[in-house]
Each structure stands twice: as structure tokens, then as C-alpha cells.
Amino acid sequence: MSQFKQGHITWLLPLIIGLCIMPFFVRTYTVEVAILFFTYIILAQSYRLVNTTGDWSLCHYVLFGVGAYTTGLLSKSFGIPIWATIPIGGAIASLVALAIWQPLIRTKGFGFFIASYALGELVRLIWVKVHNPFGGPRGIIDIPYPPMVGPVDFSKPIPYYFMAMGTMLGMLYLMYRIDQTRLGDSWKAIHSDPRLAASMGINVRNYRLMAGMTGAFFAGIAGGLLVHRLGAVDPRVFDIISMVYLVIWVVVGGTTTFWGPILGVSVMQAVFEATRPLLEIRPAIFGSILIVFLIFLPDGLDDAIIRIRARFSSRIRGQPT
Amino acid sequence: MDLTTAIQTAANAGAASCMYAMIAVGLSLAFGVMQMANYAHGEFFMAGAYTVYAMYALGGMPYWAAIAAGAGIVAVLGLAVERGIFRPTRGNVLAGFMATAGLAFIIQVFVGEVYGWGLMRYIPKPYMIPFEFLGASVDFTRILIIPAAVASIGGLIFFMRRFKLGQALRAVAQDPEIASIQGISIGKITALAMGIAGGLAGFAGGLMSTIYAVTPTLGHQVILPAFIVVIVGGMGSVEGAVLASVIFGFAHTFVTTVFDAVVANMVVVAIMAIVLIIRPQGIMGRVAV
Numbered sequence: 001m002s003q004f005k006q007g008h009i010t011w012l013l014p015l016i017i018g019l020c021i022m023p024f025f026v027r028t029y030t031v032e033v034a035i036l037f038f039t040y041i042i043l044a045q046s047y048r049l050v051n052t053t054g055d056w057s058l059c060h061y062v063l064f065g066v067g068a069y070t071t072g073l074l075s076k077s078f079g080i081p082i083w084a085t086i087p088i089g090g091a092i093a094s095l096v097a098l099a100i101w102q103p104l105i106r107t108k109g110f111g112f113f114i115a116s117y118a119l120g121e122l123v124r125l126i127w128v129k130v131h132n133p134f135g136g137p138r139g140i141i142d143i144p145y146p147p148m149v150g151p152v153d154f155s156k157p158i159p160y161y162f163m164a165m166g167t168m169l170g171m172l173y174l175m176y177r178i179d180q181t182r183l184g185d186s187w188k189a190i191h192s193d194p195r196l197a198a199s200m201g202i203n204v205r206n207y208r209l210m211a212g213m214t215g216a217f218f219a220g221i222a223g224g225l226l227v228h229r230l231g232a233v234d235p236r237v238f239d240i241i242s243m244v245y246l247v248i249w250v251v252v253g254g255t256t257t258f259w260g261p262i263l264g265v266s267v268m269q270a271v272f273e274a275t276r277p278l279l280e281i282r283p284a285i286f287g288s289i290l291i292v293f294l295i296f297l298p299d300g301l302d303d304a305i306i307r308i309r310a311r312f313s314s315r316i317r318g319q320p321t
Numbered sequence: 322m323d324l325t326t327a328i329q330t331a332a333n334a335g336a337a338s339c340m341y342a343m344i345a346v347g348l349s350l351a352f353g354v355m356q357m358a359n360y361a362h363g364e365f366f367m368a369g370a371y372t373v374y375a376m377y378a379l380g381g382m383p384y385w386a387a388i389a390a391g392a393g394i395v396a397v398l399g400l401a402v403e404r405g406i407f408r409p410t411r412g413n414v415l416a417g418f419m420a421t422a423g424l425a426f427i428i429q430v431f432v433g434e435v436y437g438w439g440l441m442r443y444i445p446k447p448y449m450i451p452f453e454f455l456g457a458s459v460d461f462t463r464i465l466i467i468p469a470a471v472a473s474i475g476g477l478i479f480f481m482r483r484f485k486l487g488q489a490l491r492a493v494a495q496d497p498e499i500a501s502i503q504g505i506s507i508g509k510i511t512a513l514a515m516g517i518a519g520g521l522a523g524f525a526g527g528l529m530s531t532i533y534a535v536t537p538t539l540g541h542q543v544i545l546p547a548f549i550v551v552i553v554g555g556m557g558s559v560e561g562a563v564l565a566s567v568i569f570g571f572a573h574t575f576v577t578t579v580f581d582a583v584v585a586n587m588v589v590v591a592i593m594a595i596v597l598i599i600r601p602q603g604i605m606g607r608v609a610v
Contacts, residue, residue: 056415103594106601109414110358111556114548115597121545122590129583240545244422251419281434287426294416294423295409 019165023158031157032229037269038168039226044249044261045175046218051255052184053211054191058113058243059100059120063216065238066093066123067223072143072233073133082146082154086167086224093220094213096123101212105205117240127235139234146228164225171218172262178214179258187211241283248290254300263301322579328457330578331571336463338570339470343525344543345550345562346474347399347518353494353557354514356414357407360421362547363540364428365395365519369526370535371432374444384447388527392520399519403512425540433537446531466528473521474563481559490514494557546573549593555606564604568592 023031047060067089074085100119107115127134134140145155152159178184186207189197198204227233245268253264271289275282297304322330348362359365372391376382382390406424410416448465451458481487492500493510501507526539533539550569554561569589576585596603 056419103597106597110352110356110418111552111597111601113358113415113418114552115593118545118549118552118590118593122587122594125583125587125590129587240541244419244426247419247422280438281430283426284430287423287430290423291406291420291427294420295406298410298413298416 023161028157031161035161035164035229038164039222040265041262042168042171042222043219044265046215047250048255048261050211050215052187053208055112058117060219061243061246062120062123062238063093063097064219064223066096067220068227068233071224072140072227076143082228086221089224090217090220094217097213097216101209105208124235124238141232143227143231167225176258248286251293254302256299256303260300260302325457330574332459334571334574336466337574338567339466340525340529341550341570342563342566343470343521344547345566346559347521348547349551349557349562350559351514351518355511357417360418361425362522363544364425365522366526366543367540369395369523370530373527373530374535378444391527392524395523396516396520399515400512403515429537444531462531469528549589553593553596553603555603558605561605
């Protein structure tokens with residue numbers, strides 16, 4: 001395992017150094033896009049955590065929203081500092097997942113998709129319906145920016161960029177560790193063979209619930225990070241269309257390895273930025289990409305890279321594939 | 322709520338029940354036969370409505386001809402989805418479902434680019450007479466969906482019970498392996514199921530086109546209710562879908578009249594959650610989803 005990690009350091013370190021010097025040489029717009037990009041990476045990665053059990057929930061974007069709403073409300077109405085609100089947002093998202101998963105855990109496959117979609121929609125409708133404190137259809141505005149800490153003003157893009165990047169790296173590290181532990185292996189066992197997993201003493205229900213809650217926690221953190229930069233949150237953002245975009249990221253990147261979702265977000269956000277002039281037909285482009293991937297590359301880009309690499313190295317060594 | 326309002330609401334609820342039954346029966350049938358869920362089913366409904374808009378409101382063709390054409394076009398669309406998406410992704414529910422979500426985006430953009438985004442399309446009502454009943458007057462075009470649904474779904478159930486091909490549909494839904502040993506071609510049956518599903522959705526879309534705001538995102542409004550109906554009724558069960566549609570139609574319409582549409586949506590999702598906790602396989606489903 002440690003060897004595996006050392007191999008990654010060789011390309012991770014230059015990448016992180018690159019990200020550290022990048023904001024000083026680009027436009028503010030790019031910095032803002034990068035901040036969004038970091039929150040999306042946490043979101044996509046947390047979604048993979050839930051998916052390792054085989055549960056592709058369609059309420060993950062709403063749980064991301066729970067984090068955003070909680071964080072926004074706490075800092076706006078109670079003046080709680082951002083350092084406390086973001087973790088609380090994650091915890092609340094996790095609790096909401098605990099409630100949502102009670103009926104959800106009785107379903108699997110298609111029933112799970114639809115029930116999670118409907119229950120997520122229920123949470124979203126509560127935001128639309130309840131004006132106090134959620135602000136109804138218009139959502140919450142004027143959420144305070146993070147304060148000054150010493151000489152550093154976190155309401156400015158570049159300091160926030162570093163805060164978001166630090167949070168992202170920290171969360172990714174945590175999720176990587178969870179993925180490598182017995183817990184992560186149990187989740188994968190549930191996906192590959194639920195009955196075998198149960199006979200090995202894994203409580204399938206509890207482990208699925210745990211995966212849902214863990215994923216929701218990290219999604220909530222990402223939501224909090226997003227809302228403090230945007231300064232506003234509104235229920236329309238968290239509908240099923242955004243959820244399908246999240247699925248597209250993860251499908252394109254693949255879930256075979258830990259790096260798949262990160263790759264997926266990077267590729268699809270690049271496509272997103274490149275298709276700005278084609279705003280009206282962009283959903284069709286994303287839809288086509290999704291169909292092509294699901295039919296021809298159902299395991300995503302990371303799996304394709306693994307296979308190409310395996311073929312390449314076997315050819316060099318002269319081994320049969 | 323006085324009697325007149327109650328009768329009027331009941332008539333609307335009946336119409337809504339029939340509409341959701343026509344949408345959900347096809348969805349459930351297709352799921353039963355090939356274990357695949359079609360997210361673009363709402364877009365099928367929308368495509369039926371747009372066919373009526375294009376042929377009847379723009380083209381000046383007879384109303385019923387336009388509706389029949391809509392059902393036919395959407396049935397062909399269903400066949401295309403079966404061939405192009407569900408066959409290549411066979412055995413992977415997630416892939417089939419998400420790929421049709423991608424297709425839904427494509428259909429929406431196509432319709433939006435051809436007929437314009439934004440404002441709803443106005444479709445004149447073919448029958449301006451109101452339908453009078455016990456002092457309440459109900460829109461006649463809205464009531465028309467009730468006989469249409471009874472005839473089409475009744476016909477489908479009759480077909481599935483009495484005809485060889487319909488019995489083959491049920492056989493494949495029960496056990497595809499045994500059915501194929503008996504000489505039933507699975508591919509033909511799944512194509513038939515998707516054709517029926519598309520035809521019913523297109524028919525319902527055409528009938529409701531004069532009532533709904535016809536926009537490219539119309540399908541988005543009906544797909545979640547249709548899915549909830551399929552889950553509550555029991556996946557793969559046609560009769561269950563009909564029963565759940567009636568429950569859904571009445572619960573949704575009455576709560577909308579008394580409170581508002583947002584509360585109504587919350588209530589039906591809550592009903593779904595309760596059904597899943599008490600009876601995960603749905604009202605008439607055989608196995609847990």
C-alpha cells in the first residue's frame with residue numbers, strides 16, 4: 001500500500017505546487033472557477049463513496065444543498081464563524097441522510113434511484129415551501145463572507161482559493177483513507193456480492209447506511225465551502241438536472257479507482273467551459289457524452305486508462321494480456 | 322369545500338389519474354419485461370404533445386389525426402430507444418436509466434431549438450363546450466382522457482390476458498430465461514413493450530396538450546409522479562400502476578385544491594416513503610424492488 005502511495009507522490013506533488021502558484025498568474029475569473037472546481041471535486045468524490053456499495057443515490061446533490069443551507073443559515077442568522085459552520089453543515093447533511101436512508105435502505109437498484117430522487121425532491125420542496133428560515137423559492141441571500149484572520153482577508157478570491165484547496169486536499173485525504181480501510185472494502189464487498197458479504201458477517205443494511213451518511217457528510221462540507229464563496233443559495237440549483245450533471249462527472253471519470261471522479265470533474269468542467277458559446281444546446285452535448293460513455297465505456301475513463309496501461313506494459317515485457 | 326367544488330375536483334382528479342395511469346402503465350410494463358427504467362418517458366409525453374401542436378395547431382390537421390400521429394411517432398421513438406440504448410446496456414439498470422436521462426436532455430434541446438424555448442405553445446381547444454354534471458362544469462377536453470385511458474389500458478390488459486403475444490409479454494416479465502426456452506424471442510418482446518409504452522405516453526401527451534403548458538421541459542413535470550406511481554403500485558405490475566395512479570391522482574388533486582401544488586408533491590412523496598417502509602415491493606408487486 002505504501003508503495004502504491006509513493007508512486008502517486010511523484011505526480012501529485014508537482015500538481016499541488018502548480019495549483020499553489022496558479023492563482024497569482026491568472027484572471028480573477030479563473031480563480032473563481034477553480035474554487036467551484038474544488039468544491040465539485042469534494043462533491044464527486046463523496047458521491048463515489050456512496051456508489052462503492054452500488055447505491056447510486058439521486059439525492060446527493062440535495063445533501064450538498066443541505067450543507068449549503070445549514071452553513072448559510074448558521075453564519076447569517078447566528079453569526080457563527082465559518083470554521084464552525086462548515087463542519088456543522090456536514091454533520092447536518094449526514095443526519096438528513098440518516099432520515100432519508102430509512103425508507104431508502106429497503107430498496108435497491110431502480111427502486112433506490114427513484115426513491116432517492118423523490119425523497120431528495122421532498123427536502124428541496126421544504127426549502128421552496130418554508131419561507132422562514134429557508135427563504136422560500138428565492139432562497140437565502142447576503143450570506144456573510146468569511147472574516148479577516150490576522151492580515152489575511154478570506155473574502156478575497158485568492159485567500160479563499162487556498163482555503164478551498166486546503167479543505168479539498170484534507171477531505172480527499174480523509175476519503176482516500178476511508179476508501180483503503182476495512183470499511184471501504186466492506187462497502188465494495190456489498191457492491192460485488194451482497195449475499196456473500198452478509199455471510200462474511202457484514203451487516204449490509206448498516207454498512208449501506210454508513211456509506212450514505214459518510215458521503216453526505218463530505219457533500220455537506222462541499223456545500224458549505226460553496227455557499228461562503230457565492231454568498232447566496234437558492235433551491236432551484238439543487239434539482240434533478242444538477243444531479244444528472246453530477247452523475248455525468250462520475251460516469252465519465254469512472255469509479256473503479258479513487259482518482260476516477262477527480263478525472264471526471266476535470267474533463268467535464270473543461271468541456272463545460274469550452275461549450276460556453278453553445279449555451280442552449282449544452283445539455284444535449286452532455287447528454288450525448290453520457291450515452292456514449294454508458295454504452296461504449298461504462299466503467300469510465302479511469303478504467304480505460306488502466307486497461308491501456310496494462311496492455312502497454314504487457315507488450316513491453318512480452319507477456320500475454 | 323362545497324359540493325360543486327368537490328365534484329369539479331373529483332372530475333379533475335379522475336382525469337389526472339387517467340393521465341398518470343397511461344404514462345405509468347407503459348413505464349411499469351417496460352420495467353417488468355426488461356428490468357430497464359426509461360427516464361426519457363416524460364419526454365415521450367412531451368413529444369406527443371408537441372406532435373399535436375405541430376400538426377393540429379400549426380398544420381391545421383384534424384385533432385384526432387394529430388393525436389394518433391403523436392402516439393405512432395412516440396411508439397417508434399420507444400422502439401428506437403429499445404434498440405439504441407436498452408439493448409446495448411442490457412443487464413445494467415443504472416446505465417440504461419442514466420443513458421435515457423441523457424436522451425431526455427437531447428430531446429428537450431431538439432424540441433427547444435426547433436419550436437422555440439421559453440413561452441408555452443398555445444393550442445386551441447377542439448371542443449369549447451363545457452361538460453355539465455350536477456351543477457359543476459368541467460372542461461370537456463380534459464374529460465376526454467378518461468374514456469381514452471379506460472379503452473387503451475383495458476385493451477392492453479385484455480391483450481395481455483387473451484392473446485398469445487400478450488401472454489408472451491407476461492411470460493418474459495415473469496422469467497425471461499424460461500420464456501426464451503419456450504421459443505419466445507426476448508428481443509421482439511422487449512421491443513413490443515417499449516412500443517406500447519411509447520404509444521401510450523404519446524397518446525396521453527397528445528390528449529393533454531390543450532391543458533398543459535406545452536414547453537420543452539413539460540416532461541420534467543410528469544416523470545417524477547410517474548416513477549412514484551410505478552414504485553407505489555409495484556414495479557412491473559400493470560394493474561398496480563393503475564391502482565396507484567388513482568390513489569396518486571386523487572391525493573394530488575385534492576391536496577392541490579385545498580393547499581397548493583408544492584404541498585401536494587410533498588404529500589405524495591411521503592405516501593411513497595410510507596409504502597416503501599411498510600411494503601417495499603409496492604401494492605401489487607411480487608418481489609422487493
